[in-house]
Amino acid sequence: MNTVPTYQGIELDGETALALLQWQAEMGADEAMLDVPLDRFELAPRQGGAAAAPPLQAQPPASARPTPQSAQDDDLKTRIGRAETLAAAATDLEALAMAQQEFDGIELKKGARNFCFADGNQKARVLVLGEAPGDEEDRQGRPFVGQAGQLLDRMFDAIGLSRNAVDAEKSVYIANVLSWRPPGNRDPSDEEIALSMPFLRRHVELVSPDLVVLMGNVPCQAAIGRRGILRLRGQWTEAFGRPALPMTHPAYLLRNPIAKREAWADLLSLSARLESLSV
Template sequence: MPDRIAAEVEALLRFYADAGYDAALDEVPHDRFAETAERIVRREVTQPAQAPGAPLLPQKPAAAPALPQPTIPAEAQAARAREMARSARSMEELRQILEAFDGCNLRFTAKQLVFADGNPQAPIMFVGEAPGRDEDLEGRPFVGRSGQLLDRMLQAIGRDRDSAYIANVIPWRPPGNRDPSPLETEICRPFIERQIELAGPKVLVTLGGPSSKIILNTRDGIMRLRGTWQTHTTPSGREIPTMPTLHPAYLLRNPAHKKLAWRDFLEAKVRLKALAGEA
């Protein structure tokens, strides 16, 4: 391939990657120019010839080819998700249920399930919103740039992934890193609630506004919530002290606010120490 063409192809691929398009839509390439030429020839063959000088007859637009439609999630899927989540008696059972669950469209566009990372027996659990590109590729939450920052924040309070448990509300990456829809969130909510219940952490930290609103069942923004202890109540009625804080991805864009997250992490460290003393 000539260097000029190779450079143009590379630039085009970089453009698509920056826009969030990192997966092919089909297994084989399509020659759209040849398809267009074929449609033109087919139209000329099937349409009646017109006499010279006659007014042009209106052209009937060709019908667009039918595209395969994904399963559209319904409210019934949220009820089904609640029932399936309740049936999980262990973390491994919950993972297997999610692997087989087909009630959320995000499963069909993601490369794989991103269930959790760290130690499910740890006394502290962190919950974000949804996986990104890096997480979708590796199958673990918080492994990209925001994950590296989270690791440093954990180290600052004497923790690492062996002494913390990390998960997301949404276990599949939304295409192009878009925001999950309200219905997608409701379908996934029972699974993260059951995951928290099975882990049984002493302290819960919600990372960012979306996860904080879902876990705490509130409409308040993260700047109003952060820094103040809240309570997450599990389906069985257990109350877990919860500290909402800023998402690491937000901190990468707004480094001046790292001091706020640092205070929140210190609050979680102090609360864990107090709870350990009570035990």
């Protein structure tokens, strides 16, 4: 007895059924699947050649099953632990830079052109901490070399400091929270900051500056756990066990020239603090 194929209760002729089958194949449904994987090699054949259904297995209680989030958290803790071990073993800046470059726990390095570690005099009294490399920094492998970097140089030159100065008393040392450029110059994620912190803390320890300048929201978040640079700027605090001064990022000053007056006041405060420490 011939039967007519149906779809959702509607009788189909051969041409329509074939068209539906082709549409399903175009949508990617090229194989009949069950809700769970089925290993047919492990099934004992029934009489008549049909495969027997696999026995049901008891599932562990939901509380005992690892959730995707908990597994992700465990993986992050493991990677942070590796970063801490590598950073702690570095006895100088060259070794630290090599250890950070070899660290594979952060995805950013796979999409960046260059590793941007630092620039300036390693014996400088002032460490300037930025956010992350931009496009030009990624090209050159040096922090703060684009338009914002050029403004940064002019700002510190106005109070007698320079990244190129040989004299440690008149020099600055520049680094970033992240040493690889985030795609599209986006803000660093919390995970990326957490993975970078072991290297950053060791970086500051090895340079051992008298003062730290936190340029923007991301350095403030990383160093003192706070954001809101327009409220924080100009107010001395402590970061990495040292006096620290939050300042607006030069990129912000380029977009808002009127804010340069406040930045100048912050620079004068920095200069006065340096003088007081020299007495």
